Amino acid sequence: xDNTKNLNTLLKEIDWLQKVINQVLxxxxxxxxxxxxWQDIPLPELQxxxxxxxxxxxxxxxxxxxRLALVLAMTPHLxxxxxxxxxxxxxxxxxxxxxxxGVVDNNHxxxxxxxxxxxxxxxxxxxxxxxxxxxxxxxENVLMKEQVxxxxxxxxxxxxxNGILALNKQWLHYFLTGKKPETKQSDTFxxxxxxxxxxxxxxxxxxxxxxxxxxxxxxxxxxxxxxEDWNLNRYLKSGYRxxxxxxxxxxxxxxxxxxxxxxxxxxxxIDLSMLASKYIGETEKNLNKLFDMAEDKNWILFFDEAxxxxxxxxxxxxxxxxxxxxxxxxxxxxxxxxSGVVIFSSNLKNNIDEAFTRRFQSIIPFHMPSVASRQKLWxxxxxxxxxxxxxVDLQQIAxxxxxxxxxxxxxxxxxxxxxxxRNSNIVTKNELLEGVKKEFKKENLK
Numbered sequence: 454x455d456n457t458k459n460l461n462t463l464l465k466e467i468d469w470l471q472k473v474i475n476q477v478l479x480x481x482x483x484x485x486x487x488x489x490x491w492q493d494i495p496l497p498e499l500q501x502x503x504x505x506x507x508x509x510x511x512x513x514x515x516x517x518x519x520r521l522a523l524v525l526a527m528t529p530h531l532x533x534x535x536x537x538x539x540x541x542x543x544x545x546x547x548x549x550x551x552x553x554x555g556v557v558d559n560n561h562x563x564x565x566x567x568x569x570x571x572x573x574x575x576x577x578x579x580x581x582x583x584x585x586x587x588x589x590x591x592x593e594n595v596l597m598k599e600q601v602x603x604x605x606x607x608x609x610x611x612x613x614x615n616g617i618l619a620l621n622k623q624w625l626h627y628f629l630t631g632k633k634p635e636t637k638q639s640d641t642f643x644x645x646x647x648x649x650x651x652x653x654x655x656x657x658x659x660x661x662x663x664x665x666x667x668x669x670x671x672x673x674x675x676x677x678x679x680x681e682d683w684n685l686n687r688y689l690k691s692g693y694r695x696x697x698x699x700x701x702x703x704x705x706x707x708x709x710x711x712x713x714x715x716x717x718x719x720x721x722x723i724d725l726s727m728l729a730s731k732y733i734g735e736t737e738k739n740l741n742k743l744f745d746m747a748e749d750k751n752w753i754l755f756f757d758e759a760x761x762x763x764x765x766x767x768x769x770x771x772x773x774x775x776x777x778x779x780x781x782x783x784x785x786x787x788x789x790x791x792s793g794v795v796i797f798s799s800n801l802k803n804n805i806d807e808a809f810t811r812r813f814q815s816i817i818p819f820h821m822p823s824v825a826s827r828q829k830l831w832x833x834x835x836x837x838x839x840x841x842x843x844x845v846d847l848q849q850i851a852x853x854x855x856x857x858x859x860x861x862x863x864x865x866x867x868x869x870x871x872x873x874x875r876n877s878n879i880v881t882k883n884e885l886l887e888g889v890k891k892e893f894k895k896e897n898l899k
Contacts, residue, residue: 459629460531462504465497466524467532473521473574474538481552481577491574492517506628513595518585522571526602526620527628533563540564552577556617568604568614590614592738598745600642636721642746643727643739647720647755649710655833656711657826657858658704658819665817666708669695672814673716673794691792694812698802699819702859705798708819709755718794720753744787752793759797760804785809822858827851830858834865835880839872842881854889860896864888 476491496517499507510520528535539553549555554569572586588594596602601624605616627633636642658666672693680686697705706722713720728739747754785808788795799805802816810816822830828851835841856864867888868880 456630459505459631462497462499462506463527463531463628466506466520467528467535469494469497470521470524470528471535474535477574477577478538478541481573490578496520505631509628513599515596518571518575518582518589519594519596521574522586522589522602522618523596523620525566525571525574526618527625529561529563529565530620530622530625533561536564536566539570554615566618568616568618569612571618572614586614592741592745600742600746636719636746643724643743644721644754645724647706647710647713647722649707649714651707651711653711653715656704656707657822657829657833658708659823659826662817662819665815666712669693669712669794669815670715673712673718690789692789693794693814694788694797695795695815695817696797696799696802696805696810696813697817697819698799698805700800700821700857702857703819703821704858705819706755706757707858709753709796709798712794712796713753716753718751718753720755721747722755722757725756725758740784740787744791747793748791750793754791754793754795756795756797758799760799760801782808785812788812821855824851827854827856827861830861834861838878839865839869840879841885842879845880845882845885850885850889854893856889856892860892863892867891 472494473491476489476494480491499510510523513519515523536555539550539555541550542548543550552569552573554567554571554573556565556567557563558565568586568590571589572583575586576582590597590604592598597604601621603619603621604614605619623633623636636644636646656663676691676693680689680691697708699705709720709722712718723743728736728743743754788809789812797805797809797813802810802818828848831847831851841847864885865888868884871884871887872878872880
């Protein structure tokens with residue numbers, strides 16, 4: 454499809470917005486009954502089935518207020534000069550009009566609309582419509598729920614709608630090209646996509662652990678059949694929740710990546726430092742945004758080191774403890790409502806609140822590898838282009854040094870760099886042992 458058709462559709466929307474702005478300003482500044490109500494200005498018709506913007510507007514069933522907010526957020530990206538009219542000054546006070554809202558950023562010379570800008574356009578001549586605008590910014594509104602639009606968070610003392618009204622650039626890219634770029638970590642999406650080049654044959658785990666993982670793998674393959682074709686959705690929830698626990702480097706993240714790879718699903722590791730907030734109640738909002746964005750995307754959400762945020766609830770000593778416990782309760786609720794797969798990772802099973810563990814379909818241990826498993830991991834690590842010197846006895850190395858798979862890979866990296874620096878692909882015994890000692894020192898082990 455010719456992308457100019459998509460662009461022309463968006464420009465027609467902006468032309469409509471410009472007419473709306475002109476009509477509202479005329480009515481507001483002249484302080485007289487408008488000769489025409491802005492809502493009477495006809496919206497551009499959206500008919501082309503191949504037009505991606507038109508398709509989504511119809512799918513979301515947007516009303517005039519939602520569409521106004523969407524086009525207003527789009528305008529700085531495509532035709533920012535349309536909003537220059539909001540730079541007009543109030544002659545009485547020799548300053549801009551507070552009612553217009555808006556922000557000027559150091560990196561953008563144009564007018565950036567805020568929630569107040571939408572509020573002004575809708576309510577300038579009819580204050581009773583304020584509730585219609587408030588509904589546009591509700592977390593349940595489709596544009597906010599799908600994170601097409603965001604209202605940037607403000608400090609607690611700043612009025613609610615003074616945050617910048619921002620259009621998700623991924624959605625803008627889709628409206629213009631019909632292609633959604635890969636979701637990337639951002640302030641509004643605190644997660645990073647993780648992948649692996651390895652296969653299940655490369656994983657060395659105990660048989661009981663692998664059996665439990667294959668149960669998840671089977672659910673990923675056949676859940677739709679069970680829930681829809683067999684009508685088991687009356688008895689079973691659509692989502693799946695699992696807890697992986699064990700020492701660092703034992704394969705929890707790799708396994709999550711493999712589950713995604715074999716089921717053709719994207720896996721996103723949640724950045725808890727971005728999700729958690731020092732402000733009371735903000736963590737709850739961040740969780741809400743995350744689950745809303747992931748809903749119906751067929752993703753696997755991987756909460757690494759989850760006990761840092763979702764650990765045992767504390768006894769209530771102050772208001773902060775009360776809100777911290779509420780956040781745990783809220784996560785329980787959202788976790789059970791989520792239709793996708795959620796995996797929590799923890800170093801210790803006992804760190805996770807019992808209220809969570811009762812709701813997991815699988816609780817899977819990742820133990821430190823046995824001697825036989827360590828030997829297999831060593832053999833796998835040095836089975837490609839990087840080789841070991843013939844005098845290295847891997848069975849003895851496996852017996853003498855208790856290392857996780859992650860630590861063994863670190864030794865591989867260390868040895869490979871040493872060998873490459875000698876213009877060789879052979880790692881010597883001394884280099885291997887030096888790498889091993891480095892790993893033990895890192896873990897404060899002897």
